[in-house]
Amino acid sequence: TMALMNNFTTVLGRALSGTFYPVLQQAVGFGSAFEGWTAHEEEVVYQVLIPLTPPLGHTFHLERDTDQQRSGRNFRVRVELECRCPRDHQGVNMLCFQHHPDVVRRRTQQPNLLDTLCTGSYLDVKRIVQWFCALVRASWQRLPQSRSWHLVLLPSKRSCNLRLTNGQGSFQVKVLFGVQRHTSDIFISSRHRGAHTPSIMWPETYAVAETKFFRHMARRVPQDSSHLKCLQLLAGVLAHKDFSIHSIKTIIMHLLNTIPVAQWHRRHFLLQLSDTLEQLRLSLEEKHLEHFIVGNQRLPEEIRLPPDIRRAKPPNLFHGLAQDPAAHSQAMQAYLDL
Numbered sequence: 001t002m003a004l005m006n007n008f009t010t011v012l013g014r015a016l017s018g019t020f021y022p023v024l025q026q027a028v029g030f031g032s033a034f035e036g037w038t039a040h041e042e043e044v045v046y047q048v049l050i051p052l053t054p055p056l057g058h059t060f061h062l063e064r065d066t067d068q069q070r071s072g073r074n075f076r077v078r079v080e081l082e083c084r085c086p087r088d089h090q091g092v093n094m095l096c097f098q099h100h101p102d103v104v105r106r107r108t109q110q111p112n113l114l115d116t117l118c119t120g121s122y123l124d125v126k127r128i129v130q131w132f133c134a135l136v137r138a139s140w141q142r143l144p145q146s147r148s149w150h151l152v153l154l155p156s157k158r159s160c161n162l163r164l165t166n167g168q169g170s171f172q173v174k175v176l177f178g179v180q181r182h183t184s185d186i187f188i189s190s191r192h193r194g195a196h197t198p199s200i201m202w203p204e205t206y207a208v209a210e211t212k213f214f215r216h217m218a219r220r221v222p223q224d225s226s227h228l229k230c231l232q233l234l235a236g237v238l239a240h241k242d243f244s245i246h247s248i249k250t251i252i253m254h255l256l257n258t259i260p261v262a263q264w265h266r267r268h269f270l271l272q273l274s275d276t277l278e279q280l281r282l283s284l285e286e287k288h289l290e291h292f293i294v295g296n297q298r299l300p301e302e303i304r305l306p307p308d309i310r311r312a313k314p315p316n317l318f319h320g321l322a323q324d325p326a327a328h329s330q331a332m333q334a335y336l337d338l
Helices: 002-016 101-108 125-142 207-218 227-238 245-256 266-286 307-311 319-323 325-337
Strands: 028-030 045-053 058-064 074-081 150-154 160-165 170-180 187-189 202-205
Touching: 002 045, 002 125, 002 170, 028 207, 045 187, 045 207, 074 187, 125 150, 125 160, 125 170, 170 202, 207 245, 227 245, 227 266, 245 266, 266 325, 319 325
Parallel strands: 045 170
Antiparallel strands: 028 045, 058 074, 074 202, 150 160, 160 170, 170 187, 187 202
């Protein structure tokens, strides 16, 4: 999967050379398929995030959305044309993107990013998805994988969803786009948040940091550790219930970060399964489950967080249950059904 995405970004990078479209960085795999605990599904879905950086003559500025009616932390990406004039002589350079955009456009025969993938001054998720999907269709035959796999693009507004099939089977790749916050493992991404996510809204995502945590723990736990088996079993059961698999994942991440690693040996599997379910029960009863990444002062040093994320108060993932007695009763019943 990562070889496929790296081939795509290499081929597309060559095609985009000399243009003023976003620069595609190396794809980052995240989520259950890369963490080793996918629930039993007919078709594995690999999730990847392609970081975007501004092209020559452009800059990205992240603006936090202050609308309290929307859940989570959301951003907009304001695109600005960059001044390339000599210092103290603004406007003198005829190839300055900021002061002479029409001249640059005429000489390069290329539109700037504001002309193509923005709504107003803001990077537009849906336009980026349409642009990338068109590039994938145009470039597929140039990839070595095209000789043994059949590609179909599935409809989606905020991601580019690929299904690849051959005689032996099939899998999907869900491609999201993001902008890295500083030099951290936190991104703002094109994933949807709710049914009507505005096209210029980029929700903050912690999925890359979570996957990095699982890779960190894989190097520390016993070789036959039970944590992934525990997570996979519960995810498989919960997949058929109205229950958040991410809440189970969060509990197991908290336990991995506190229980001595030797206790995750497979001979302790039933004990760890029991501990996870007990922690879920307590969290449901208290209607409180702290976010694993935001505000966690005990993360491994290799997981890089922006200062505001590290200092923040951990959000309560069960806040909705505290506000909605009916939802809380339903969640408790789903737990008892386990």
